[in-house]
Amino acid sequence: MTKSSDVEPPVQGDVGPSPASLPHAAMPPLARQTAKMQPLQFSRRADAVPYETQHILDKMPAPIRLRFKPPVLENESADEYLMSFAMFADAVEPTNPFEWVLLKDYVDIEWEIQRSRRLKTAMTVAIRRAAILSVVRVVVRGDERTETDEELEAKAKRFVTRWETEDDLLNGLSDYIHDPRHHADDVTARLLAARSKELEFFDKSIAAGERRRNSLLAEIGRRREFQARLDERLRKASQRFAADRAIREN
Numbered sequence: 001m002t003k004s005s006d007v008e009p010p011v012q013g014d015v016g017p018s019p020a021s022l023p024h025a026a027m028p029p030l031a032r033q034t035a036k037m038q039p040l041q042f043s044r045r046a047d048a049v050p051y052e053t054q055h056i057l058d059k060m061p062a063p064i065r066l067r068f069k070p071p072v073l074e075n076e077s078a079d080e081y082l083m084s085f086a087m088f089a090d091a092v093e094p095t096n097p098f099e100w101v102l103l104k105d106y107v108d109i110e111w112e113i114q115r116s117r118r119l120k121t122a123m124t125v126a127i128r129r130a131a132i133l134s135v136v137r138v139v140v141r142g143d144e145r146t147e148t149d150e151e152l153e154a155k156a157k158r159f160v161t162r163w164e165t166e167d168d169l170l171n172g173l174s175d176y177i178h179d180p181r182h183h184a185d186d187v188t189a190r191l192l193a194a195r196s197k198e199l200e201f202f203d204k205s206i207a208a209g210e211r212r213r214n215s216l217l218a219e220i221g222r223r224r225e226f227q228a229r230l231d232e233r234l235r236k237a238s239q240r241f242a243a244d245r246a247i248r249e250n
Helices: 029-036 051-057 062-066 078-092 097-141 149-160 166-174 184-194 196-249
Strands: none
Touching (some): 097 184
């Protein structure tokens, strides 16, 4: 057990030993956590970390850094999130812990918005491809109905490989399709209509996220306006105090 006598008393004019120089048991709880805390680092090599990004992240207050965790999924990049966070922090320049917390919420919501947009695009692309494949099945099947589903699927894949791009495939299909209901655009429209509620979910999620994100940015602005008014009142009060004191002394 470390005795209090093991810690040298501060000399006159000194602020005392820094937390890093204190024995671990003598540190306050927050100081012990801060001493063990590692900087928010990228997963890449240390020499590949952008200095500007790391410098901005190092400005984050210690209590917030202790609980800082990028809200990324397994297929998402924590590096990209940290770079995005640093970019917004550089633009907003948070000045106190309240603003850092609001900024973290802002970036988290923006990250969720971008994720919802990617998922909506991925679903739309998947629906489009499913529509094209269904048209291909109609073409390769023709009037025959004796093929199994596995044989039809293999035949459709062989048909698709005859073209290098999707546009070439669509142009090639137009030579085989005579019923307008089987055109890729018509099939896509029907599939999109069938999945409209799922696509609408993404639209609502994006709109709700944008409202939350904008309200957080407005909250930062309101806090700064309040702080500016408070600083101005304190400045004027200090000036009046100095003026009154000068009058009394004279």
